[in-house]
């Protein structure tokens with residue numbers, strides 16, 4: 001396993017860190033995905049497939065990826081995507097070997113306590129006053145941070161993509177939660193992907209993470225070969241980050257962002273003028 005692809009700060013648009021094939025729910029084969037990545041002029045492609053504890057095709061998948069890696073002009077990475085199972089960051093994945101370069105931790109369900117729940121149910125519980133939005137956000141943040149500490153070679157997939165399904169706005173995520181995620185990512189050297197399919201994280205959150213020194217990586221989360229390496233949301237994030245990196249180096253992160261308390265005394269991030 002190599003992590004030489006990391007620290008190419010900031011976001012590289014000639015890379016795609018998250019594409020699915022027919023090994024899980026993608027429409028293209030690994031070969032078709034690789035051809036599409038070459039046609040798109042990418043320099044790095046990370047194959048990623050959904051796994052569960054009982055996935056029994058992992059060996060064949062790894063061998064297949066490793067075979068395609070031979071002689072490829074692209075840097076090929078082998079990844080899997082697993083969902084949180086609880087608030088303690090446990091991922092629903094089989095035993096992971098060193099041949100797997102990255103494990104993408106995904107918020108497909110809502111981790112609360114010892115279990116995880118369907119977003120539709122949790123949305124209903126919020127509407128019925130059975131649980132607060134703050135508690136639900138805390139569950140997602142706890143699981144995200146715990147997974148970073150618990151597993152090596154983890155990538156956080158489409159951070160907060162589950163919020164819209166729960167009727168929660170990104171603005172409702174408190175600054176202290178974003179700080180915790182940024183600190184954990186930095187301490188554990190965990191990249192966070194900027195995902196085209198889910199437009200997650202949004203520009204504001206991605207900018208905050210970037211300014212906090214978190215490594216961001218570009219991904220389409222594509223399930224169709226022709227979408228590989230094609231960016232719109234990720235390109236917008238890239239433009240925003242490029243503006244930050246052009247700013248004078250004497251300007252600190254604190255100067256670029258300040259915290260403004262609104263009427264509800266919620267902390268809101270506002271780019272400094």
Ligand SMILES: [Zn+2]
Pocket residue numbers: 081106108157158
């Ligand atoms: Zn996903």
Ligand SMILES: [Zn+2]
Pocket residue numbers: 018020048081221
């Ligand atoms: Zn995915």
